[in-house]
Structure formats: C-alpha cells, structure tokens
Amino acid sequence: MNDGPDFKGEKPNRTTLRHVATLAGVSEISVSRVMRNAPNISDKLRSKVMEAANALSYTPNRVAGALKNQSSNLVAVVLPSMNNDVFAAVLDGIESELNEHGLHSVLGLSQYDHDRELQVIRELLSWSPMGIIMTGLHHTAPIPEMIAQLDIPVVQIMDIEGTPIGSAVGISHSKAAVAAADHLYGKGYRKIGYIGAWNERPERSRARRIAFEGRLAELGAPLVASMIVDERSSAVAGSRTTADLLAQHPDIDCIFYANDDLAMGGLFHAMSANIDVPGDLGLMGFNGIEIGKATPLPLSSIQTPRFEMGQEAARLLLSAKTDGHRVVDLSFQVFEGKTA
Amino acid sequence: MNDGPDFKGEKPNRTTLRHVATLAGVSEISVSRVMRNAPNISDKLRSKVMEAANALSYTPNRVAGALKNQSSNLVAVVLPSMNNDVFAAVLDGIESELNEHGLHSVLGLSQYDHDRELQVIRELLSWSPMGIIMTGLHHTAPIPEMIAQLDIPVVQIMDIEGTPIGSAVGISHSKAAVAAADHLYGKGYRKIGYIGAWNERPERSRARRIAFEGRLAELGAPLVASMIVDERSSAVAGSRTTADLLAQHPDIDCIFYANDDLAMGGLFHAMSANIDVPGDLGLMGFNGIEIGKATPLPLSSIQTPRFEMGQEAARLLLSAKTDGHRVVDLSFQVFEGKTA
DNA sequence: CATCCGATTGGTATCGTTGTCAATTGAATT
DNA sequence: AATTCAATTGACAACGATACCAATCGGATG
Numbered sequence: 001m002n003d004g005p006d007f008k009g010e011k012p013n014r015t016t017l018r019h020v021a022t023l024a025g026v027s028e029i030s031v032s033r034v035m036r037n038a039p040n041i042s043d044k045l046r047s048k049v050m051e052a053a054n055a056l057s058y059t060p061n062r063v064a065g066a067l068k069n070q071s072s073n074l075v076a077v078v079l080p081s082m083n084n085d086v087f088a089a090v091l092d093g094i095e096s097e098l099n100e101h102g103l104h105s106v107l108g109l110s111q112y113d114h115d116r117e118l119q120v121i122r123e124l125l126s127w128s129p130m131g132i133i134m135t136g137l138h139h140t141a142p143i144p145e146m147i148a149q150l151d152i153p154v155v156q157i158m159d160i161e162g163t164p165i166g167s168a169v170g171i172s173h174s175k176a177a178v179a180a181a182d183h184l185y186g187k188g189y190r191k192i193g194y195i196g197a198w199n200e201r202p203e204r205s206r207a208r209r210i211a212f213e214g215r216l217a218e219l220g221a222p223l224v225a226s227m228i229v230d231e232r233s234s235a236v237a238g239s240r241t242t243a244d245l246l247a248q249h250p251d252i253d254c255i256f257y258a259n260d261d262l263a264m265g266g267l268f269h270a271m272s273a274n275i276d277v278p279g280d281l282g283l284m285g286f287n288g289i290e291i292g293k294a295t296p297l298p299l300s301s302i303q304t305p306r307f308e309m310g311q312e313a314a315r316l317l318l319s320a321k322t323d324g325h326r327v328v329d330l331s332f333q334v335f336e337g338k339t340a
Numbered sequence: 341m342n343d344g345p346d347f348k349g350e351k352p353n354r355t356t357l358r359h360v361a362t363l364a365g366v367s368e369i370s371v372s373r374v375m376r377n378a379p380n381i382s383d384k385l386r387s388k389v390m391e392a393a394n395a396l397s398y399t400p401n402r403v404a405g406a407l408k409n410q411s412s413n414l415v416a417v418v419l420p421s422m423n424n425d426v427f428a429a430v431l432d433g434i435e436s437e438l439n440e441h442g443l444h445s446v447l448g449l450s451q452y453d454h455d456r457e458l459q460v461i462r463e464l465l466s467w468s469p470m471g472i473i474m475t476g477l478h479h480t481a482p483i484p485e486m487i488a489q490l491d492i493p494v495v496q497i498m499d500i501e502g503t504p505i506g507s508a509v510g511i512s513h514s515k516a517a518v519a520a521a522d523h524l525y526g527k528g529y530r531k532i533g534y535i536g537a538w539n540e541r542p543e544r545s546r547a548r549r550i551a552f553e554g555r556l557a558e559l560g561a562p563l564v565a566s567m568i569v570d571e572r573s574s575a576v577a578g579s580r581t582t583a584d585l586l587a588q589h590p591d592i593d594c595i596f597y598a599n600d601d602l603a604m605g606g607l608f609h610a611m612s613a614n615i616d617v618p619g620d621l622g623l624m625g626f627n628g629i630e631i632g633k634a635t636p637l638p639l640s641s642i643q644t645p646r647f648e649m650g651q652e653a654a655r656l657l658l659s660a661k662t663d664g665h666r667v668v669d670l671s672f673q674v675f676e677g678k679t680a
Numbered sequence: 681c682a683t684c685c686g687a688t689t690g691g692t693a694t695c696g697t698t699g700t701c702a703a704t705t706g707a708a709t710t
Numbered sequence: 711a712a713t714t715c716a717a718t719t720g721a722c723a724a725c726g727a728t729a730c731c732a733a734t735c736g737g738a739t740g
Contacts, residue, residue, distance in 0.1 A: 014410075014489060016696055027720050032698060040717060057482070062466040063406045064696030067725050070354075072403070074446065074467075082435060088428035095422060095449050104463065105447045106414065109435050123444065126402040127414075142397065149354060235634030265634050271611075272636040291631065294575030294605050296612040356726055367690045372727060380687060404726030407695050681740100688735070694728090705718070710711100 015056045024052035035060050066128050071152070075317065076124035077105040078134040080112045080202055083232070085261075085289060086306055087135075090157060093310020094133060101318060103130070112201045114140045125150055131317040136203065137162035153320030155313045159204055160327055167316040169309055169328040173204045174211035176302045176332045180256055180284055181215035183300075183334050189254035189282050192216060194226035195241050195266070196258035197233040205258040208286070212256060225249045233258065238265020243273070246281075254282035254340060260289040260301055267299060267339060282340035292337070300337035305330045355396045364392035375400050406468050411492070415657065416464035417445040418474040420452045420542055423572070425601075425629060426646055427475075430497065433650020434473060441658060443470070452541045454480050465490055471657040476543065477502035493660030495653045499544055500667055507656040509649055509668040513544045514551035516642045516672045520596055520624055521555035523640075523674050529594035529622045532556060534566035535581050535606070536598035537573040545598040548626070552596060565589045573598065578605020583613070586621075594622035594680060600629040600641055607639060607679060622680030632677070640677035645670045 017035075021028040026049060033041055034049040035058075052058075066072035075098055079087045095105060108124050110117035118140055124132070125146055131153040137160075144165045147154050154166035161172055184192055194213070200206040213223045227245045231237050238261060246252060257263035263285030270277045277283055277297055285292060288303030312328055361368040366389060373381055374389040375398075392398075406412035415438055419427045435445060448464050450457035458480055464472070465486055471493040477500075484505050487494050494506035501512055524532055534553070540546040553563045567585045571577050578601060586592060597603035603625030610617045617623060617637055625632060628643030652668055 014696090017698095018696080028696090029698070029721080030719060032696095033719090036698085040719090042718065045719080059462055059466050061407075061468070061696050062463075063403055063412070063468050064725090065698075066403045067401075067407050067727090068696080068698045070725070073463075082428050082432035085425070085428070088422055088425070088431075091428075091447075092422035092449075095447060099449065099460075102463070107431075107435060107445045107447055109432075109439065120439075122399050123402075123413075123442070126399050128401070128403050146397075235631040239634050261631065264631060268634050268636055291575040291601065291604060294579050294608050296608055354726090357728095358726080368726090369691080369728070370689060373689090376728090380689090382688065385689080401726050404695090405728075407697090407726080408728045410695070684737105684739080686736095686738105688733100690733070691731090693730090695726105697725090699724085700722090701720105702722100703718100703720070705716100707714105707716095709714075 014061065015058050016061065017058075019056055020049065020052045020058045023056065024048045032060075070128055071130050072128050073103050074106050074127055074129040075103050075314070076108065076121070076127070076129040076132040076134075078108045078110060078117065078121055078124065078132065080110050080135055082109060086259075086287060086304075089306035090310040090313075093307040093312075094314045095310075096307075097311045097314035097318075103314075110135075118143060122146065131155070131320070133157060133313050133317060137164055137168065138203065139165070153317050155316045155320075157309055157313045158202070159207075160329055161207070164325070164327060167320060167326045167328075169312045169316055169330060171304060171309075171330055171332045173207045176286070176304075177208040177211035178215045179332070179334055180208075180286070180302055181212050181219065184254050184256065184282060184284060184340055185216070185219045185221060187254075187278070187282060187340055189340070190221040191224050191249075191251050191253045192221065192282075193224050193245050193249060193252040193255045194257075195238065195245060195255055195262055196226070196228040197231060197237055197241070197262055199230060200228060200258070205286075208258070224252050233261045235261050235265035235268060238262030239269040239272075240265070242266035242269045246275075253280065254284070256284045256286075258286060260285035260287045260292050260299060263299055263301065263339075264292060264295070267295060267297065278338065278340050284340045288333075288335045293335075297339050298337035299335075300340040301335045303333040303335040305332070354401065355398050356401065357398075359396055360389065360392045360398045363396065364388045372400075410468055411470050412468050413443050414446050414467055414469040415443050415654070416448060416461070416467070416469040416472040416474075418448045418450060418457065418461055418464065418472065420450050420475055422449060426599075426627060426644075429646035430650040430653075433647040433652075434654050435650075436647075437651045437654035437658075443654075450475075458483060462486065471495070471660070473497060473653050473657060477504055477508065478543070479505070493657050495656045495660075497649055497653045498542070499547075500669055501547070504665070504667060507660060507666045507668075509652045509656055509670060511644060511649075511670055511672045513547045516626070516644075517548040517551035518555045519672070519674055520548075520626070520642055521552050521559065524594050524596065524622060524624060524680055525556070525559045525561060527594075527618070527622060527680055529680070530561045531564050531589075531591050531593045532561065532622075533564050533585050533589060533592040533595045534597075535578065535585060535595055535602055536566065536568040537571060537577055537581070537602055539570060540568060540598070545626075548598070564592050568598075573601045575601050575605035575608060578602030579609040579612075580605070582606040582609045586615075593620065594624070596624045596626075598626060600625035600627045600632050600639060603639055603641065603679075604632060604635070607635060607637065618678065618680050624680045628673075628675045633675075637679050638677035639675075640680040641675045643673040643675040645672070 017028040108120035285301040292299030357368040448460035625641040632639030
C-alpha cells in the first residue's frame with residue numbers, strides 16, 4: 001500500500017515510553033520506573049522524566065504492562081443482570097472502592113444462565129484481571145479451576161451460606177428469612193403467604209422462601225400458600241399477584257415478598273382495594289429499597305447492605321494478598337416500617 | 341537453544357498458543373488463525389487445532405492480542421454514577437447489545453466531576469478499547485483530542501442538543517420539557533411549580549427546567565416557583581420538598597419534578613396529606629420508571645427510553661466504521677398517568 | 681509428466697512495558 | 711588518594727499473539 005517502506009512510522013501512533021525517554025535523554029526503563037513510582041530514583045531523573053512525559057502528555061499503555069506483568073488493574077465483575085436495583089447498588093459500591101485504588105471493573109452479565117456465566121468468565125479472565133468478583137456461591141465445574149490457574153483473588157458476593165472459592169461477603173439469607181418470620185409472627189400474623197417472581201431467580205430467594213416456610217412451621221403457623229410467578233419482579237407484577245393470592249386465599253393476613261418491588265406492588269394494591277394495612281393485611285418486603293421508606297406507610301422489609309456489600313467485596317479483593325480468604329457476614333436488619 | 345528443557349516451563353503458566361501448537365503439531369500462527377476463524381484454513385488443520393485447544397482448554401490471551409492489534413474487544417463506558425436507576429438501565433442496554441458481539445464494558449464513573457472524568461477516560465483509553473461511550477455532550481478540553489489520537493468511535497448518550505464528538509443518541513430534553521409544559525397546561529394547571537435536587541446534576545435537568553420555564557411563560561402561565569435542593573434525588577427528598585414548596589406557595593396547583601424519584605415522593609406526600617391528586621394538585625415526573633406505573637394513581641411522567649438508549653449507543657459504536665457519525669433522536673413519550 | 685497458480689502453512693519481527701542482572705556513579709571510609 | 715559499597719541507571723530479553731511475507735502444497739492444465 002505504501003511505497004516508502006517506513007511510511008508507516010509516520011502514522012500518528014500513540015506516544016510511548018521511547019518518545020518520552022528520547023525527549024528526556026534517558027533510557028526507557030527509567031521512564032517506566034518513574035511512571036510507576038519505583039524506589040531509588042533520583043529527583044533529577046524524576047523531574048526530567050516528568051517534564052518530558054507532561055510535555056508529550058504521555059499515558060502508559062496498560063495493555064503492554066499487563067502482558068508483561070501477567071496482571072492488570074482490571075477487576076472482573078460478574079453479575080447476573082443490571083436489570084435490578086440491587087446489583088446496580090452493589091456495582092456502585094464496588095466501583096467506589098476500586099476507583100480509590102486506580103482499578104476498573106470489566107463487566108460480565110450472566111443473565112442468570114450458567115453457560116453464559118462460564119463463557120463470560122472465560123472471556124474476562126483472558127484480560128488478566130487482578131481479581132474477580134462474582135455473584136453467588138454456586139458455579140459450574142471448570143470455573144474454580146480456571147480462576148485457580150491465574151492465581152488471582154476471588155470474592156463471591158450476596159451469599160455466605162456455602163463454601164466459597166476464596167473470600168465471600170454477603171448476608172445469611174436463611175437467617176434473614178427467619179428474622180422476617182419471627183417479626184411477622186411477633187406482630188400476631190398467623191395466616192401468612194409468600195409471593196415470589198421470575199421462577200425464583202436469583203436462587204437465593206428460594207433459600208429464603210424455604211427458611212421462611214420452615215420457621216413458620218416451627219412457630220406453629222405454617223405458610224398458607226406461596227405464589228411464584230414466571231415474570232420478572234416488578235411492582236406491577238406484585239400488585240396483580242397480590243390480588244390473585246388474596247382471591248385464592250381470602251384468609252391470608254400477611255404476605256412476605258421475595259423483594260421490595262413486589263411488596264410495593266402489594267402495598268399499592270392494598271391501597272387501591274382499601275385493604276387495611278397493617279390491620280387486615282401485613283406486608284413485608286426484602287431489601288429495604290429507598291422508595292419504600294417514603295410511602296405513606298413505610299414498607300416493612302429486611303434491610304440489606306447492598307452498597308456496602310460491593311464496597312466490602314472490593315476491599316476483600318484488595319486485601320486478599322495479605323489477609324487471605326475471609327468470609328464477611330454483613331448484618332441485615334429488620335426495617336420496622338408500618339406495613340407489618 | 342535449550343539443552344535442558346525449559347526451567348521456566350515448570351511454573352504453572354497459562355496455556356498459550358505454543359502449547360496448543362506443539363500438541364497439534366502445527367505452527368503457532370496456524371493456531372492463531374483457527375482461533376480467529378481466519379479464512380483459508382483447511383478443515384484438517386482446523387480440526388487438529390480445535391482438538392488440541394479443547395484438550396488444553398486454551399483461551400486466547402486478549403492482552404497480547406490487544407497489544408499487537410492496538411485494539412481490543414473492550415468498550416470504555418463512562419457514566420456519571422451508578423447510584424441511579426437511569427444509568428443502570430442504560431448500562432443494561434449497552435451490555436445487552438455488546439454481549440451479542442463478544443464485547444465487554446470497562447466501566448468508569450465520573451461522579452459528576454469533570455476532573456475525575458478526564459482521569460477516568462485517560463485510564464480507560466490506556467486499555468486500547470475498540471470504542472468509547474460517554475455521557476453528555478460537554479467534555480473538558482483534552483478529551484476529544486485524546487480520543488481522536490486513538491482513532492476509535494465515540495458515542496455520546498443522553499443528550500443530542502449540542503455538537504457531538506462522534507455519534508450521539510438521546511432525547512431532546514428541551515422538547516421533553518416543552519411537552520411536559522404543554523401537557524400540564526392542557527390539563528388546566530396554571531400555577532405550576534418545579535422541584536429539582538442535587539444542584540441539578542446531571543446538567544440535563546437544568547436544560548429541562550429552563551425549557552419548561554420558558555414554555556410556561558410563552559403559554560402565559562409563568563412558573564410560580566422552583567425549588568432545587570442540595571441533596572440527592574430520592575422519594576424521601578421529594579416528599580419533604582413537596583411539603584416545603586406547598587407551604588411556601590399554597591397557590592401552586594401542579595408540580596413538575598426533575599425525575600420520578602422526586603415525583604413519587606410528592607405523590608406519597610399528597611397521599612399522606614390527603615391532597616386531592618390530580619384535582620387540587622397535579623404531579624408530573626420525568627423518566628417513566630416502572631414503579632410509578634403501579635401506584636394507585638399511576639404517575640404521569642415523560643417516558644424516556646433508557647434501555648434502548650444504551651442498546652442504540654452500542655449499535656452506533658459497532659456500525660461507526662461503516663455508517664460514520666450519526667445522531668439518533670430517540671423519542672420520548674408523555675406517559676398519561678393519573679396524577680396530572 | 682512438467683508447469684503453474686491459487687490455496688495453505690510457516691518463520692520472523694513486533695506491539696510497549698517491565699523483570700533481571702550488569703554497569704556506572706558518587707559519597708564515605710581508611 | 712585508593713577502596714568500598716550502596717544508590718542509580720541502563721541493556722536486553724521476555725510477555726503472547728499477529729501482520730507480513732516466504733515457502734509449500736495440491737490439483738488443473740497443456
């Protein structure tokens with residue numbers, strides 16, 4: 001294409017160490033060291049290099065660095081979906097902590113599909129991230145091995161009931177469910193129902209339902225009915241499902257929901273249908289989302305530390321080298337709203 | 341030149357092209373070609389290579405590829421914050437489209453800070469992304485130049501009123517505000533107020549307020565008052581601020597909010613205070629979030645295509661090479677709720 | 681059967697940075 | 711002034727994949 005052989009040298013390539021080194025009259029490796037704040041650099045050298053680097057507005061090429069180092073300033077973050085308040089908050093927490101250390105997330109969404117998760121993780125690992133944060137404790141076979149090969153820290157988030165690959169941070173979902181059951185029982189409800197959605201994705205919601213059901217049985221007020229719909233969680237779905245459940249089981253005096261979106265829908269249904277909450281019907285959600293606290297009757301819920309979970313996950317990742325594997329049980333709280 | 345087999349071979353390094361090539365009895369470059377589905381590969385070679393690659397569960401090292409190619413399968417995504425439904429939905433849209441093409445997002449959050457944005461973009465660009473998606477049309481000086489140097493496509497999202505660097509996708513915020521004004525005026529409201537938060541971040545909300553105010557003036561029903569609080573948008577803030585605004589201006593018969601979170605708070609306040617909505621007080625939000633549609637009185641709002649915006653941004657990025665710079669005006673819609 | 685041409689396959693250099701180890705400097709010591 | 715040793719600085723070879731160009735193969739052609 002080009003007749004002049006070294007015509008290519010002309011193309012406005014990114015400025016590299018070499019350019020800075022040439023301008024500063026030093027070696028490339030010295031520039032590299034200055035840029036990385038390596039020890040044992042004379043002030044004279046440093047200032048020469050910095051001057052040249054600024055003049056050329058040089059930015060190190062992370063790709064080359066990562067290749068040489070077999071590691072980067074990227075963190076692989078694998079979440080099921082972004083279609084969900086919860087994970088947005090978690091990601092926010094992760095980013096807030098990572099950013100303070102000059103790290104960045106490479107995102108992978110599994111869409112609640114194990115095959116997809118595997119593929120996504122494989123792709124993300126091919127970027128030599130310095131660590132990986134993933135959701136839940138259950139992962140298909142080759143995943144732990146793949147991560148072990150790279151020898152990078154892993155943090156699993158959301159759940160701590162099981163065997164983590166590396167570190168983990170989350171809450172005990174079964175304890176949270178028990179707390180919810182105790183709370184509702186304590187309020188005097190005896191005919192309690194449960195509403196979930198989207199075939200209990202994420203899986204953790206199933207663990208909660210089962211623990212909830214178990215606890216109610218222990219208390220002698222067994223779950224009256226549970227209704228799990230196929231569609232995604234939303235207030236609209238929660239509203240309709242609540243109506244359906246109450247129609248089928250008029251004796252129900254309280255409903256525990258898989259999440260606050262559904263519960264908000266339930267609350268709105270009750271408002272529309274002039275049902276006395278919490279008198280005739282108690283409602284309890286899960287997560288403690290912000291908007292639930294602004295309703296005329298604040299939504300009773302289990303408050304989960306989503307942002308903090310992300311933050312802590314990032315911290316665990318950063319401290320893994322020195323502190324090793326740790327499991328952090330972030331506490332949830334029963335949010336005493338006025339709906340149950 | 342290895343008398344003793346590689347000492348280094350001992351360390352449990354990632355499997356590389358070389359390992360696959362050796363096992364398959366072919367050259368490295370051939371393996372590379374097979375992995376990339378290059379043309380002119382015999383079926384025999386392909387199957388030999390695939391077999392070996394599977395046996396070793398080889399994954400190409402993207403870092404090395406990116407270094408050689410000066411380009412990667414990463415897309416830099418720069419958003420102001422994740423603390424916001426809106427950007428989570430946008431990111432979801434971006435990911436949904438990118439994932440279909442084997443691309444991944446590297447995330448950068450500017451936290452609404454221009455210096456931070458600059459720094460984040462610089463860092464992300466050092467990963468040789470194949471493109472960059474960023475928020476808004478206003479960016480501090482060196483940013484366009486930095487991107488131009490890499491010669492990668494840019495897509496700016498959210499806003500289309502201004503001069504994009506490359507492609508852009510969003511809505512006309514001033515038109516949306518005019519539509520809101522027209523809607524409210526059409527419903528008969530004449531004493532209209534405005535509530536915003538967090539010092540009008542993102543900037544687009546200011547553009548809306550100004551256009552809204554301008555339109556109302558044109559219509560002969562000038563804005564009665566606007567109240568912009570310092571704290572982050574939330575239903576709680578919206579509720580309190582609504583109470584404050586109504587206390588200061590009892591004659592207000594309608595409020596337009598910077599977003600649905602605030603508006604939901606307003607609606608909840610009205611419910612608690614037994615204000616007749618939409619009779620005595622009209623309420624209109626902005627964005628059309630899902631939960632607003634489940635309230636007993638569905639929240640009137642301007643429906644914005646957030647997920648689609650992300651999707652379209654990714655599409656624009658992918659088609660930039662063939663289609664060049666484009667500006668896509670995604671339409672908003674007046675969502676006719678029952679609060680105004 | 682020799683020749684030719686396109687289809688395949690391989691060798692080599694290179695992307696930009698950094699670890700390793702060698703070379704140099706310069707101040708402190710005897 | 712000679713010697714010593716730590717502090718600096720530099721040369722070189724990787725990291726793993728791929729572009730470029732050369733070499734080889736196979737079948738069609740005359």
